[in-house]
Amino acid sequence: MNGDVRLLGLSKSARYALMGLVHLAARPQEGLVLVEAAARALELPPSYLAKLFQRMARKGLLTSHRGPRGGYALARAPEDITLADVVAATQEPAAGKRECLLEPRGCTGAKVCSIHEDVLAAERRIQDALSRITLAQAARTQPEVNHAA
Numbered sequence: 001m002n003g004d005v006r007l008l009g010l011s012k013s014a015r016y017a018l019m020g021l022v023h024l025a026a027r028p029q030e031g032l033v034l035v036e037a038a039a040r041a042l043e044l045p046p047s048y049l050a051k052l053f054q055r056m057a058r059k060g061l062l063t064s065h066r067g068p069r070g071g072y073a074l075a076r077a078p079e080d081i082t083l084a085d086v087v088a089a090t091q092e093p094a095a096g097k098r099e100c101l102l103e104p105r106g107c108t109g110a111k112v113c114s115i116h117e118d119v120l121a122a123e124r125r126i127q128d129a130l131s132r133i134t135l136a137q138a139a140r141t142q143p144e145v146n147h148a149a
Helices: 012-025 035-042 046-058 083-090 116-132 135-139
Strands: 062-065 071-074
Touching: 012 035, 012 046, 012 071, 012 083, 012 135, 035 046, 035 071, 046 062, 046 071, 046 083, 083 116, 083 135
Parallel strands: none
Antiparallel strands: 062 071
């Protein structure tokens, strides 16, 4: 299987943002979390996670605090943030043309492919599922991190 296959069609940014925010939700007792510590625990590139955390802060999902005791924390309770919220915060607004499985130029306006409606229905089901799962629910399955590493 190709290593570039995207889980549920999610981008790397969406997956990393989900991992990062679930990590924060699983550790409320830690208060502010440094990006470097989260990146190390999740085995993600620190600079990439830092950019994602900055974006999540701009979108209102995280709060950031500067200084020697700074870091990031969830802006709302983990029960109030869904996986769909996180995914939406990582995505750029659509430009009218949709990528397509069958048409190299994408599905646009009146010209859509033969499976367009089926693909849209599948996307809606995935969106609905992500909208029902909160960070709190996802955090319940997080393993404890070895802080000695």
